[in-house]
Amino acid sequence: xxxxxxxxxxxxxxxxxxxxxxxxxxxxxxxxxxxxxxxxxxxxxxxxxxxxxxxxxxxxxxxxxxxxxxxxxxxxxxxxxxxxxxxxxxxxxxxxxxxxxxxxxxxxxxxxxxxxxxxxxxxxxxxxxxxx
Amino acid sequence: xxxxxxxxxxxxxxxxxxxxxxxxxxxxxxxxxxxxxxxxxxxxxxxxxxxxxxxxxxxxxxxxxxxxxxxxxxxxxxxxxxxxxxxxx
Numbered sequence: 349x350x351x352x353x354x355x356x357x358x359x360x361x362x363x364x365x366x367x368x369x370x371x372x373x374x375x376x377x378x379x380x381x382x383x384x385x386x387x388x389x390x391x392x393x394x395x396x397x398x399x400x401x402x403x404x405x406x407x408x409x410x411x412x413x414x415x416x417x418x419x420x421x422x423x424x425x426x427x428x429x430x431x432x433x434x435x436x437x438x439x440x441x442x443x444x445x446x447x448x449x450x451x452x453x454x455x456x457x458x459x460x461x462x463x464x465x466x467x468x469x470x471x472x473x474x475x476x477x478x479x480x
Numbered sequence: 481x482x483x484x485x486x487x488x489x490x491x492x493x494x495x496x497x498x499x500x501x502x503x504x505x506x507x508x509x510x511x512x513x514x515x516x517x518x519x520x521x522x523x524x525x526x527x528x529x530x531x532x533x534x535x536x537x538x539x540x541x542x543x544x545x546x547x548x549x550x551x552x553x554x555x556x557x558x559x560x561x562x563x564x565x566x567x568x569x
Contacts, residue, residue, distance in 0.1 A: 360501050366508030373517050404497065433500035435493060454500040455507035
C-alpha cells in the first residue's frame, strides 16, 4: 500500500526540515513547497493526501492556496491543517471558515498535530466525521 | 506611556511572527533529539535538551503575555478615543 503523502507548505526551510523528520518518523511521505505558486503546482501534480499550510507565504498567502484548492473539484477534499506564526485573533476563524480542518499556532506540540493529521485523514477517507 | 500606533502594532505582529517561527524550530528539533529520532542521547544530554525546551516554552509564555498586554493597551487606547469622541459630541 502507498504511504500517505503530506505536502508541507512553509517558506522557512528549518521548519520544513523539522516537520519532515517528525512526519517521516511517523511513516508519512513528505513533499515540500515554499510559496503559494509552487504549493498550487504540487497540489495538482502530486495530489497529496493532506496539506500542512503556513499562512504567511511569498507569492500569495495560505488563504490564496486554500481558495485555489477548494475551487478545483479534483482537489477540493484534500484536508488542510494550518500551522502559522500569525496571530490567532485575526486568522483562526478565517482559516476554519475557509475550509481548514484544524488550526495551530507555532510552536505546536507534536502530539496534537499528529492527532489532527490522523483525524483529518480519517474524515477525508470517509472513516470518521469531524464531530466524532 | 506612549500608546501603540498602527505602525507599531504592525511591527509587533511581525516580530511576534518571527519569534514564533524561531521558537518553533527550537521546539521541533529539541523534541526530535529528545525522542531519539536523530540517534540516542545519553541521560545527561537528554536532560540538557529538556532544559532548553522548558526555557523555550517560558519564552513563548512571556511572548503571549506581552502580546496580551499590547492588545489590552490597544483596546484601552481605542476606548479612550471613543470616550473622548462621546465627550466632544
